[in-house]
Amino acid sequence: MTLHDDTPPFISWTSGATPQRLRWHSEAGNAPPRRVVEADDQIAADAAYKLACEGTGLLWRGDFQNARQLLQALGRRVDRARERSQAKSKARPASPDSPAQAFHHHRQMQAQRARILGMLLIPVDPGFVVPLRRAPALQAACSEAYGTALQGESFAVSLRELQGLIGAHEWRKKGVEIGALGGRIHPWYGVFSPVRGEYVELVAQAPLPSTELAFDIGVGSGVLCAVLARRGVRKIVATDMDPRALACARENLQALGVLPQVTLQEADLFPPGRAPLIVCNPPWLPARPSSPIEHAVYDPDSRMLLGYLNGLAEHLTPQGEGWLIMSDFAEHLGLRAPGMLEEAITRAGLEVVARHDIKPRHGKAIDREDPLHAARSKETTSLYRLRTRASA
Incomplete structure (x- = not known):
């Protein structure tokens, strides 16, 4: 699908046998996942991690607090995989990285981590309402970050970015x-x-x-x-x-x-x-x-x-x-x-x-x-x- 500059991006998936589509938004400018499946509280963290590593977005339909716990579990798996990779690298004789190489490697690892964690997606209804159980009121945080442009829209956003909005809102208050x-x-x-x-x-x-x-x-x-x-x-x-x-x-x-x-x-x-x-x-x-x-x-x-x-x-x-x-x-x-x-x-x-x-x-x-x-x-x-x- 070819998008014009003024066309908002969308995510697409199938619910049952019915094709679905939802506007995608990312303040960081990240592209939407090409493949999306629905997920809820029943999904195992290992299965979610495998899908996220493959680039599959997980559109969350379960409890919001459980989604937060899953995101933490995904983060632990990313960190463990990085630690194993670093251990293997240290075991192989090689010249140490220069400071510039260490910096670029660090940024690559950060980008990879952000990409994987960014695959856990949250739906947002008009008025910046998250239609999930135990979801907090996010109207103030979303309004501060998004303004009024998205207020009447339904869209999907990564939970990781949504948590960034929440953190920024708290910093702004404090x-x-x-x-x-x-x-x-x-x-x-x-x-x-x-x-x-x-x-x-x-x-x-x-x-x-x-x-x-x-x-x-x-x-x-x-x-x-x-x-x-x-x-x-x-x-x-x-x-x-x-x-x-x-x-x-x-x-x-x-x-x-x-x-x-x-x-x-x-x-x-x-x-x-x-x-x-x-x-x-x-x-x-x-x-x-x-x-x-x-x-x-x-x-x-x-x-x-x-x-x-x-x-x-x-x-x-x-x-x-x-x-x-x-x-x-x-x-x-x-x-x-x-x-x-x-x-x-x-x-x-x-x-x-x-x-x-x-x-x-x-x-x-x-x-x-x-x-x-x-x-x-x-x-x-x-x-x-x-x-x-x-x-x-």
């Missing part, structure tokens, strides 16, 4: 405590959450070149914009390409009482004009995202990083500073060549007038069981204060 703000940021589904507070601290502590005007490039949740406003910057123009991020930032800035200082604009990188301070915290890893939600983490071919650096000089006022917040995690992974960032800064007609460093404090930085621990343990997050070479 928020993330930001010490530099003395308050909380409430991230929306699909908007990068400022759980790594060290980069926020850098922006909160670096000396301001001006309090007149600042640009915040890639506003996201609005956390850096809020920090600048709280530090006394009188006017901030904040941009983002994602309408969801702009709405999230607006809500957070309003709650923190600093929205009157901020103008939010949908734009690719810079707004018109010049400013004495331009701040950007681009995605830190120059790899290709596997879903739209990963764009906050992965910057393919360093597009945003290079776009920011190459456009900075023409948007800075004389003696103005561009602040670049970056981690060297990519260098330790072998994804970015040593010296590439410094060369890009020089080619853009810029120079570093100061650099402020901080070590990460999140749990993975000290977790020796993490497959990327060797690189994480060396990571440093930096705020580069940049000026045009002519004005330095």
